[in-house]
Amino acid sequence: MIKKNLLALLVISLLSTGLFAQHNVSLNIDGVTSEKGNICFAVYNNEGSFLKFDEVYKSGSEKAVKGKTAFDIKDLPEGEYAIAIFHDANGNKNLDTNMLGIPKEQIAFSKGKMKMFGPPKYKECAFTVNSHMEMNIRLN
Template sequence: MKTLIVLLAIAVGSCTLSQAQNTGNISAQVTNLTSAEGEVLFALYTADKFMKQEPDFSGKASITDGRAKVVFENVPAGTYAVVVLHDKNGNGRMDFDSSGMPMESFGTSGSNFQYGPPSWAEAKFDYEGGQKEVEIRL
């Protein structure tokens, strides 16, 4: 019986250690901002929420020397996409002109799309835990 308890304790400890190793931080950074107006909004999505629901993680950053950066902490391993908006007027959302074109710069991880909404297939990346850096160009 004591052996069973010891084996069970080792198994639980191993699972906990394994889970702890499969989380970490994702740093997302924009490096090509041409204006220091407003702030930059960052969103980290999984496939089921991508561009449809509130993101799994979010953050915002001020702009310094054409750069803005956030760190998403305690992110479990998985497949994600980062969406970034340069919110020049600070209203917390993307603004559009009368023809429906965005008036503020935006971008995603792994994609430099020109027209239309971002696609999950182009923006996604695999994350195995630990530390990861993602650079987004607007």
């Protein structure tokens, strides 16, 4: 009986210290050029997986709202993340690119910006989640 009480006390104390804390990141996406399609997002939690479609930590989409689209990414544990976003205006669930691989649709990142010869690195986009937070991102 004492062991069960100690175990319950341990679990309660771990929960109260935030070990299992889950946080929301509220995104405000500015510069949405139309209400066609969706704003798609991909969350990455390490440098090795960044911008690899098969290694996304969490993803989703929200209906595009012209001007500004707002939504929450829910249930992120404390840690470091980077977010990639694009406006899937034609609704095909893919980032459309030209023959050179340059995006035809609007894109953005949590912090970094597109460069002349490619996307930013993970570290340029990374941010730390340790509480609920709000982020403003502008599509290009």
